[in-house]
Amino acid sequence: xxxxxxxxxxxxxxxxxxxxxxxxxxxxxxxxxxxxxxxxxxxxxxxxxxxxxxxxxxxxxxxxxxxxxxxxxxxxxxxxxxxxxxxxxxxxxxxxxxxxxxxxxxxxxxxxxxxxxxxxxxxxxx
Amino acid sequence: xxxxxxxxxxxxxxxxxxxxxxxxxxxxxxxxxxxxxxxxxxxxxxxxxxxxxxxxxxxxxxxxxxxxxxxxxxxxxxxxxxxxxxxxxxxxxxxxxxxxxxxxxxxxxxxxxxxxxxxxxxxxxxxxxxxxxxxxxxxxxxxxxxxxxxxxxxxxxxxxxxxxxxxxxx
Numbered sequence: 001x002x003x004x005x006x007x008x009x010x011x012x013x014x015x016x017x018x019x020x021x022x023x024x025x026x027x028x029x030x031x032x033x034x035x036x037x038x039x040x041x042x043x044x045x046x047x048x049x050x051x052x053x054x055x056x057x058x059x060x061x062x063x064x065x066x067x068x069x070x071x072x073x074x075x076x077x078x079x080x081x082x083x084x085x086x087x088x089x090x091x092x093x094x095x096x097x098x099x100x101x102x103x104x105x106x107x108x109x110x111x112x113x114x115x116x117x118x119x120x121x122x123x124x125x126x
Numbered sequence: 127x128x129x130x131x132x133x134x135x136x137x138x139x140x141x142x143x144x145x146x147x148x149x150x151x152x153x154x155x156x157x158x159x160x161x162x163x164x165x166x167x168x169x170x171x172x173x174x175x176x177x178x179x180x181x182x183x184x185x186x187x188x189x190x191x192x193x194x195x196x197x198x199x200x201x202x203x204x205x206x207x208x209x210x211x212x213x214x215x216x217x218x219x220x221x222x223x224x225x226x227x228x229x230x231x232x233x234x235x236x237x238x239x240x241x242x243x244x245x246x247x248x249x250x251x252x253x254x255x256x257x258x259x260x261x262x263x264x265x266x267x268x269x270x271x272x273x274x275x276x277x278x279x280x281x282x283x284x285x286x287x288x289x290x291x292x293x294x295x296x
Binding site: 087 | 179202203205206209225227228229230231232233234235237238241251254255256260261262264265268269271272275276279283286287
């Protein structure tokens with residue numbers, strides 16, 4: 001084999017350097033993005049909107065989707081998936097979200113909980 | 127190293143795939159997720175990296191793909207398999223491409239592979255859930271990928287140095 005691959009190089013650190021730059025850039029972009037005052041919690045599955053709940057009001061709702069269910073809890077302006085029967089439980093362990101643009105994804109169920117801003121309505125007819 | 131006969135080829139593939147498979151299982155038993163959901167060490171990639179170093183990219187691709195399909199059938203579902211394939215194949219493509227670089231060692235290639243893996247999975251999640259609002263999670267995934275990628279890269283370097291490469295003749 002190519003023995004030059006067995007010796008760490010200074011060039012290797014170019015990879016994390018570039019990655020961290022991109023990460024900081026994305027983070028700054030997210031933080032500096034102007035935030036509309038009224039936020040809504042939108043729950044979608046497979047691209048279809050199941051419910052929209054105001055972020056300001058405490059609520060709890062169970063969503064039945066293909067392959068199971070997810071319980072979404074809104075409390076004190078923070079949203080969590082408090083319970084789900086998916087295999088990974090990634091959505092349940094996800095920290096609470098509270099800012100516009102943040103989302104919790106339950107990949108096995110294709111369910112997405114997103115906080116959207118006021119002018120972000122999907123359609124004006126429905 | 128060259129795999130000369132069909133028998134050594136079968137035996138070597140079996141060994142490498144079994145190792146990658148067991149690593150994936152170990153990882154599911156001991157989730158080293160550093161307290162962040164969706165993060166894992168990527169022990170399976172250690173075997174792919176070592177295969178690339180000891181044999182070639184062709185063998186590494188087979189090990190990577192077969193491992194994901196096996197793990198998908200055994201521990202997951204078709205959906206989680208597709209999800210894993212997206213990360214795994216993008217990761218392999220980036221690592222195979224960077225393997226040409228004379229400036230990078232296994233360490234840098236491992237980190238790049240980990241980053242590509244996480245980007246691939248995020249893209250797949252964004253496509254399936256038809257949402258582009260996953261930006262928030264990208265910095266977390268990028269930083270954790272460099273950390274886990276570095277750990278796997280160091281493990282690969284240490285392993286390669288300790289293998290008696292001059293004696294092996296498979």
